[in-house]
Amino acid sequence: MRPPGFWSQPPTHPLARLLAPVGRVYGGRVAGRMDRPGAAPPCPVLCVGNFTLGGAGKTPVALALAGLLRDLGHRPAFLSRGYGGRLPGPLAVDPARHGAAEVGDEPLLLAARATTIVSRDRPAGARLCAASGASVIVMDDGLQNPSLTKTLALAVVDAGAGVGNGLPFPAGPLRAPLARQWPHVAGLVLVGDGAPGAAVAEAARARGLPVHRARLVPEAGGAWAGRRVVAFAGIGRPQKFFETLRGLGAQVVAERSFPDHHPFRESELVDLAALARREGAGLVTTAKDAVRLPPGRSAEVEVLRVVLAFADEAGIRAQLAATFPRA
Numbered sequence: 001m002r003p004p005g006f007w008s009q010p011p012t013h014p015l016a017r018l019l020a021p022v023g024r025v026y027g028g029r030v031a032g033r034m035d036r037p038g039a040a041p042p043c044p045v046l047c048v049g050n051f052t053l054g055g056a057g058k059t060p061v062a063l064a065l066a067g068l069l070r071d072l073g074h075r076p077a078f079l080s081r082g083y084g085g086r087l088p089g090p091l092a093v094d095p096a097r098h099g100a101a102e103v104g105d106e107p108l109l110l111a112a113r114a115t116t117i118v119s120r121d122r123p124a125g126a127r128l129c130a131a132s133g134a135s136v137i138v139m140d141d142g143l144q145n146p147s148l149t150k151t152l153a154l155a156v157v158d159a160g161a162g163v164g165n166g167l168p169f170p171a172g173p174l175r176a177p178l179a180r181q182w183p184h185v186a187g188l189v190l191v192g193d194g195a196p197g198a199a200v201a202e203a204a205r206a207r208g209l210p211v212h213r214a215r216l217v218p219e220a221g222g223a224w225a226g227r228r229v230v231a232f233a234g235i236g237r238p239q240k241f242f243e244t245l246r247g248l249g250a251q252v253v254a255e256r257s258f259p260d261h262h263p264f265r266e267s268e269l270v271d272l273a274a275l276a277r278r279e280g281a282g283l284v285t286t287a288k289d290a291v292r293l294p295p296g297r298s299a300e301v302e303v304l305r306v307v308l309a310f311a312d313e314a315g316i317r318a319q320l321a322a323t324f325p326r327a
Helices: 014-034 058-071 105-111 122-131 178-184 195-206 238-247 266-279 313-323
Strands: 045-049 076-080 116-118 136-140 152-158 187-191 211-218 228-233 251-257 282-286 301-304 306-310
Touching (some): 014 178, 045 058, 058 076, 058 105, 058 136, 058 306, 058 313, 076 122, 152 195, 195 211, 211 313, 228 238, 238 251, 251 266, 266 282, 306 313
Parallel strands (some): 045 136, 045 152, 076 116, 076 136, 152 187, 187 211, 228 251, 228 282, 282 301
Antiparallel strands (some): 211 306
16 A cells, blocks of 8 residues: 555644544554463564554664674574465475565565565464574564564664654554554664654653664665666655665656555556656666566666664664573
8 A cells, every 4th residue: 555645744634533533443453452462482582563554664674683683693584474475374485486476575585684484373483483493583573463472572663754643544654552552662773864753762762762773775875876767666665765866876867656565567667668768767676676576577677775774783782682692
């Protein structure tokens, strides 16, 4: 889905006020579900979640945290529900055999770095992670899923979006009232800059929670300066991708936004390629979108790959070390 525009407007917006009663019911049910006890995991679990519907940058955060856990001597494995994929699991993702239609787009990115298990049944997936040799499970999403007890849960917030109007779905983007979600997290990862995220960070600090600031850093920043590109993305906030390209000096002559996890059709790539030819530009997308391109189309589309960099790596490393002692 595309986030409705009124989600980023004040909560007094007419549509937000109209839908607020439904949001109170929905948010209350999700909050009640979050309070249920979960099954004991076979090994410690680090949950990388978010307060809202849609993307906040959880996958790059999960990858970065797995790298830090490796530095501590752990063997991390990723656990994902596999949103957008048709296979329920539990199964180990094999990028050579599986596609996004089968296991989802994010697990394919995770599987390039470490063992990745897709399972709609989180406890069953955790058991397969442990059987595969994991000493710590990094769960991508699942903050609101109570089926598995989390050893440590961190909430990821896109600083440019924050928590929108602060209302639960469908009146706003929150999965549950923020006040009901805070007790379930032990820290905040704030990605990027922006007043909306700064307000969430202030609320986290008021509760005594650490705030780990981070940013997405392109792997090859200098390669885009002065280049004409047609940019397209189907992620939580495509505008962030377009702004990143412009920040690298690229001339974004056209931009096309698609819903998050959008399965690209052949006809859409034909149209995008024609637009790029008319503009004398190259096609570029995100790594997450690249795994959803139609067969045979990846060769004509460049990918802007990014990694997450913590402003205070020592701070997040210390929290991980205290929760997951060196193996």
